[in-house]
Amino acid sequence: MVPRSMQTGSADAALAEALFEPADLGDWSLPTRIAMAPMSRYKCPDGVPHPAVAEYYRRRAEGGVGLIITEATYIDHPTAPSYEHVPNFFGETALAGWAYVRKAVQGAGASIFPQLWHTGSFRQSWMGPVKGISGVGPSANTNAFTNHAEPTKAMSDREIAEIVDAYARAAADAQRLGFDGVEIHGAHGYLIDEFFWERTNRRTDRFGGNRRERTRFAVEIVREIRNRVGSDFPLSFRFSQWKQQDYKVRLAETPTQLADILEPLVEAGVSILHASTRRFWEPEFPDEADLTLAGWTKKLTGLPVIMVGGAGLDRPGLKEAMPASLDVLARPLERGDFDVLAVGRALLADPEWALKARQGRISECRPYTKELLKRLD
Numbered sequence: 001m002v003p004r005s006m007q008t009g010s011a012d013a014a015l016a017e018a019l020f021e022p023a024d025l026g027d028w029s030l031p032t033r034i035a036m037a038p039m040s041r042y043k044c045p046d047g048v049p050h051p052a053v054a055e056y057y058r059r060r061a062e063g064g065v066g067l068i069i070t071e072a073t074y075i076d077h078p079t080a081p082s083y084e085h086v087p088n089f090f091g092e093t094a095l096a097g098w099a100y101v102r103k104a105v106q107g108a109g110a111s112i113f114p115q116l117w118h119t120g121s122f123r124q125s126w127m128g129p130v131k132g133i134s135g136v137g138p139s140a141n142t143n144a145f146t147n148h149a150e151p152t153k154a155m156s157d158r159e160i161a162e163i164v165d166a167y168a169r170a171a172a173d174a175q176r177l178g179f180d181g182v183e184i185h186g187a188h189g190y191l192i193d194e195f196f197w198e199r200t201n202r203r204t205d206r207f208g209g210n211r212r213e214r215t216r217f218a219v220e221i222v223r224e225i226r227n228r229v230g231s232d233f234p235l236s237f238r239f240s241q242w243k244q245q246d247y248k249v250r251l252a253e254t255p256t257q258l259a260d261i262l263e264p265l266v267e268a269g270v271s272i273l274h275a276s277t278r279r280f281w282e283p284e285f286p287d288e289a290d291l292t293l294a295g296w297t298k299k300l301t302g303l304p305v306i307m308v309g310g311a312g313l314d315r316p317g318l319k320e321a322m323p324a325s326l327d328v329l330a331r332p333l334e335r336g337d338f339d340v341l342a343v344g345r346a347l348l349a350d351p352e353w354a355l356k357a358r359q360g361r362i363s364e365c366r367p368y369t370k371e372l373l374k375r376l377d
């Protein structure tokens with residue numbers, strides 16, 4: 001069998017051409033159906049995105065990306081940060097930096113959403129720009145799943161209200177600064193996902209319980225954002241079955257269980273769902289149908305869906321991957337599983353990935369290696 005990495009060519013060009021059609025997403029649209037997946041780059045030592053960050057995103061916008069979803073950015077709460085050199089989405093200087101990034105990306109013809117982040121019980125008191133504050137999660141000691149030594153504090157009602165407000169302020173700031181929408185990071189085992197996951201949410205109040213009840217924290221965030229930004233501002237919600245703590249974990253074993261998580265989010269006012277997987281083409285519930293997670297998300301909610309995971313590369317993971325054919329896109333595309341395809345590492349490696357894919361030149365794209373994470377080119 002010829003490896004996927006060697007098969008790129010005219011079939012890929014035909015598939016990529018379909019991605020270059022404008023995405024019609026109901027009340028709004030994108031110039032192409034390709035999004036840049038959110039990727040933390042840890043290049044903002046003072047929490048401020050500097051002009052080099054704007055240039056990095058602008059190059060991808062010029063390269064045919066229709067929507068830039070920025071690296072995760074911290075909301076304004078002392079418990080939100082874990083890692084250093086992550087940009088903030090609060091404070092005058094950081095927001096001025098983001099306004100500059102927004103202008104650069106839109107000037108190149110793409111739309112841009114900031115991704116809003118609270119790292120939950122990944123935080124340890126010695127981590128992040130402000131030391132001495134414990135990590136918080138839905139329940140105490142959820143750090144058993146993060147391999148960290150310090151216990152995590154269960155969030156009080158006051159902390160929940162403060163954090164809901166911090167998300168909403170960030171979304172309102174994004175709207176005021178001229179961003180095209182926002183994305184909430186509700187995936188990968190961070191704070192919002194910890195509320196979804198029964199192993200990390202053992203609360204007995206209204207934020208715990210069955211799957212629908214465990215969505216309440218996310219629902220309150222979405223509702224409060226809607227109160228501040230109105231009904232039309234695009235609001236993407238990223239969710240995942242997998243967790244940083246465990247790639248094999250699943251929030252939903254059946255489509256009905258998936259609906260229990262997604263329906264409350266839709267009712268609360270989410271306008272786009274971003275189904276984060278590591279291999280987008282895999283059937284999510286193989287006993288039911290060969291639909292992908294994105295396909296199920298679309299079928300169950302009817303909302304515009306972003307699909308992601310492994311586009312243009314031959315393996316998942318953070319270390320290295322070679323360019324690979326887009327052939328696996330054919331079925332999900334034909335079936336209408338998704339509206340927008342998010343591309344992560346392939347675009348990090350090569351800002352012209354989209355244009356090269358359109359020309360059937362994927363095999364000429366720069367391979368992805370973890371060495372590239374040191375640079376912002």
Ligand SMILES: Cc1cc2nc3c(=O)[nH]c(=O)nc-3n(C[C@H](O)[C@H](O)[C@H](O)COP(=O)(O)O)c2cc1C
Pocket residue numbers: 037038039040041071072115185187238276277278308309310311313316317318342343344345346373
């Ligand atoms: C360096 C790196 C940083 C990432 N940072 C984020 C992030 O900040 N927020 C997020 O939701 N996902 C993050 N991800 C996951 C990506 O958005 C994407 O889902 C994943 O890389 C799979 O897509 P790909 O195979 O096209 O790279 C990151 C991935 C990488 C490789």
